Amino acid sequence: MSNAQIEIQLIASMVAIACAIPGTFLVLRKMALITDAISHSILPGIVIGFFITHDLSSPLLIILAAASGVITVILVEFIQKTGLVKEDTAIGLVFPALFSIGIILIAQNANDVHLDVDAVLLGELAFAPFDRLIMGGTDLGPKSLWIIGTILLITLGLLFTFFKELKVSTFDAGLASALGLSPVVIHYGLMTVSSITTVGAFDAVGAILVIALMIAPAATAYLLTNDLKKMLSLSVFFGVSSAITGYWVAHAIDSSISGSMTTVLGLVFLAVYLFAPNKGLFSVLYRQKQQRIEVSLLTFLLHLSNHKEKEERHVKHLNEHINWQKVQSKSVLDLALKNNMIKIDDDIVSLTKKGKKFTTKAIDYIITNKNSEIENIKDRFFLFRG
Amino acid sequence: MDVKEYIELVFTDYTLRTITLGTAVLGAICGMLGSFAVLRKQSLLGDAISHAALPGIAIAFIIIGTKNSSAFLLGALISGLIGTFWIRGITSKTHLKSDTALGLILSLFFGFGMLLLTYIQKLPNANQAGLESYLFGQAATLLESDVWLMVIVTGISLITLLLFWKELKLLLFDADYTKTLGFNTRFLDILITTFIVIAIVLGLQTVGVVLMSAMLLAPAAAARQWTNNLAVMVILAAVFGAFSGVFGTAISASHNNLSTGPVIVLVASVFVLFSFIFSPGRGLLFREIRFRKNRNDLQLHKTLSFMYNIVKTHQDITHPHAIKILNNFQGFTRKSLQKLENKDYVKIQGNMWSMTESGYHTASNLYNQLTKEEGNE
Amino acid sequence: MNNKIAVQIDDLTVAYNYKPVLWDIDLSIPEGVLMAIVGPNGAGKSTLIKSILDIIKPIAGSIQIYGKPYKKQRSLVAYVPQKGSVDWDFPTTALDVVMMGTYGSLGWIKRPGQKEKKASLEALEKVGMLAFKNRQISQLSGGQQQRIFLARALVQNASIYFMDEPFQGVDATTEKAIINILKELRKAGKTVIVVHHDLQTVPEYFDWVTFLNVKKIATGPVKDIFNDDNLTKTYGINYKVSVQQ
Secondary structure: OOHHHHHHHHHHHHHHHHHHHHHHHHHHOOOOHHHHHHHHHHHHHHHHHHHHHOOOOOHHHHHHHHHHHHHHHHHHHHHHHHOOOOHHHHHHHHHHHHHHHHHHHHHHOOOOOOOOHHHHHHOOHHHHHHOEEEEOOEEEEEHHHHHHHHHHHHHHHHHHHHHHHHHHHHHOHHHHHHOOOOHHHHHHHHHHHHHHHHHHHHHHHOHHHHHHHHHHHHHHHHOOOOOHHHHHHHHHHHHHHHHHHHHHHHHHHOOOHHHHHHHHHHHHHHHHHHHOOOOOHHHHHHHHHHHHHHHHHHHHHHHHHHOOOOHHHEHHHHHHHOOOOOOOHHHHHHHHHHOOOEEEEOOEEEEOHHHHHHHHHHHHHHHHOOHHHHHHHHHHHOOOOO | OOHHHHHHHHHHOHHHHHHHHHHHHHHHHHHHHHHHHHHOOOOOHHHHHHHHOHHHHHHHHHHHOOOOHHHHHHHHHHHHHHHHHHHHHHHHHOOOOHHHHHHHHHHHHHHHHHHHHHHHHOOOOHHHOOOOHHHHOOHHHOOHHHHHHHHHHHHHHHHHHHHOHHHHHHHHHOHHHHHHOOOOHHHHHHHHHHHHHHHHHHHHHHHOOOOHHHHHHHHHHHHHOOOOOHHHHHHHHHHHHHHHHHHHHHHHHOOOOOOHHHHHHHHHHHHHHHHHHHOOOOOHHHHHHHHHHHHHHHHHHHHHHHHHHHHHOOOOOOOOEEHHHHHHOOOOOHHHHHHHHHOOOEEEEOOEEEEOHHHHHHHHHHHHHHHHHHHHO | OOOOEEEEEEEEEEEEOOEEEEEEEEEEEEOOOEEEEEOOOOOOHHHHHHHHOOOOOOOEEEEEEOOEOHHHHHHHEEEEOOHHHOOOOOOOEHHHHHHHHHHHHHOOOOOOOHHHHHHHHHHHHHOOOHHHOOOEHHHOOHHHHHHHHHHHHHOOOOOEEEEEOOOOOOOHHHHHHHHHHHHHHHHOOOEEEEEOOOHHHHHHHOOEEEEEEOEEEEEEEHHHHOOHHHHHHHHOOOOOOOOOO
16 A cells, blocks of 8 residues: 555545534434535635635635535525425525536636536545645645544534533434523534535545535434434444445546445445344334234234124134235234134134233233333234244 | 627527527426426425436446437436435335435435446547536537427426326325325326426436536426416426526527536526515515515504594594603604504694594504404414 | 214224224214214324225225225215315415315316316305405415315215314314304215314214224214213323313
8 A cells, every 4th residue: 555545545534534423413403415505505615715815725715615605504594484485495496506606606717716626526535645735844744634634623522522412402402402502503513514524525525425425324324323422433434434445446446536435335325224133124124014913913802802792703704804904814813823812712713811911901002102112012922033 | 799699699500599499498397397396395306316317327328338318318317216216215214314315315326426437437438428518517519309309308298297287286285185086196296206307317418417406496496486376387487497598598608618507507596586585475575565564554553543542531532632642652753643644544733633533433443353353362 | 863874994903104003993983973083192083084085004994985995985075184284385276275176076187167166166155265265375364274175175075074173273263164064064964074172162063972092982972972981081081071061
């Protein structure tokens, strides 16, 4: 591995971490799409900043661009408040307009501005190690590394200082304001951090990968845990590992680094989406099938306990009258028999003692509406799971 | 170049005519179908779909190896639809919310598309692909055959909208009710979604992946402000869309270095801004004027009922009173008294005022209304 | 009231995401009653109506409207959804919404004509909203919106009317107007089934009542079964309601 390669991976990893942290909160706050808006609408800020500073890594440019991100958020919220259009239409109206202004500004000043629109969208990570910060004759490393490092440090500092506040306001905005934590301050704080991170990262990885790095690791982590701390560390892990893997994939097939990182992020998400233990697609489908049988069984038992008449409890009646969909009455009957909940005499089904007890309990729990307790009694009575 | 020259040029110059027609038709179909997307609260679905279409275009090129708009369209359509249905899969089967699902599909598909594009750039036949134009759109690459395709698709979607107008309106307003009346809502849903995806895919070559969603939203959002009738809204959105296309093309053609896509989007945004502010029914300006007028009326009414309470105690309602006693009442000014006199509710003589018959009548009506309203709440 | 059964429900079980919300419901609704469905929040009242109308697929059980499944009897049934279930900022007028009630009998593609318009105007008049026919629906008050919904159901000219909380968020005048129309419908021999929240008004408004809380607690004439015992069974706590007849 050459020095440049190590530096690229270092930059990519730091960008991934800096994105994953605000991204986690944005996903939890159902505001993921605001990253889409910010990442596009910082463009005019960048261009104007570039006119002034002529230096893509100048702090003034970063502040100007981040300000245009925050302005976007304010503009979107203002339009939403007027009630003239529905929720997300406001986002969809604001960012293309600002992005268009950015593109036109670039095109109009193509001779003075050496800004490539493609680069804004896709980033030029491969060139990042060549733009170095040199102070007093000593080479301090790539500029991007310093920029993103500073942003990451600030983000981490804010995260550790305000972790409790962020957590409370994310999960219970009402409680947060009752505790005297202003939701507005935290909201705009988060928006500012997201904007700054987006600006800091765009030049390395491009606007689109910033969206991917903010949303995908957090969404992937959210499929695996509900615990905020675990979710944060998992997003960081997914972000960094996809960034590094993506780099080597790009290296191997000689393609765009940010494209390949996004693709790896996509594959990781796809894998977790399909196979996550509790919330993955297969597990959800399997559980739904199981629940369908369980609910059918409960329905069946309840029917038995509701009806003392013999004709209502005849095997034939159960087949026809209950009118099962999808689940066959036979499998339910077998399951109930296997669990010793019913007995069949002369084609008339009746509940056993165990069946009666279970049914009464189940009804009680369901009427008092406590999900956890239903799961609890299922575990006690059912033999599905082993 | 002045306007007249430009219009002549539109009719004589092949390229300009093609672009103008193409962007006009595109604006119209996007406005039309965009109205449905906006009313279904699927505004940003368009953004996700247009990004999701990119890998489809790239794969189509890899498979057939040459530039072919129809093949690209088909590829874009398939990958756009995959994206759309995956978004639904994510929101229905996991606890991830729609904003996360949209953002995920948007960025992941686009990233994958970029990976494929950089791969294609290294192929020997890459330079004829012209795939970069799909990022920001290049109206200049429009051919007459592309415009014909747009016209045909617009025609088909227009016919479909007209055929199923009643059903689609019902679905948009009240999906459950639609079901109870015996209409197949799943069919209607797939129908309208497919047409929205088609409109987006059609626009990619001209406006580009990044800005396509604005083409869909902006004309519809502007049109909504001017009417309370769905049919009028759809037509207006088509008109706004078409004008955005024509004006945008004109502006970009008469300047150097102005790509058509962003200009069209900006023109459409101007339509939106104008509508938000100046529409008579919903616009912010008239809303503010109405708000002020109501506030003034309310103040006037309050003054009048204050006077009414004084007058009520007298046998003769036109008995004059000193203006001085009104000074204790908040909101009373010389101006409001003048207004009341102009309305012939009161008469002023020197330092005294007296209520007229009509003033008394109005005031007692107001008073009754006020007490009734309070009783209802 | 006669002995004909308008709606027959047997062993109905419904679950949302496989969490049961209705359990083994057996219910016969006789023709010509004005029935309230009462129960606490989350008792499955709306779900019951939605399953009868085939909006939600049940896990088990059968539902018959005059002896046949709903799919064959659509024309006999009208539905008033909860007011909050639609977007009232939708660009359409009061008359237009009422006309939607005629779409079912028109079937696919066919457009409403003069006949449908006339029927809709009559329905609007019946609910006292004729003057507002061209008003944009967002400019109507909550009570007026509810009347529009009622008119839309009236225009369906059905035998059985299902209404999901028609009195929610309406003013006193509208409430009276709606209940008068419902009573008229009953007089005309129609069956009216209403999800209802306000227990105080049950004896005044309805002649039939069903207590529901996941299971069916009781069903029958209001004068026979609307008592503290059933209320307590339904609402869990020791429920007392001062029944004013």
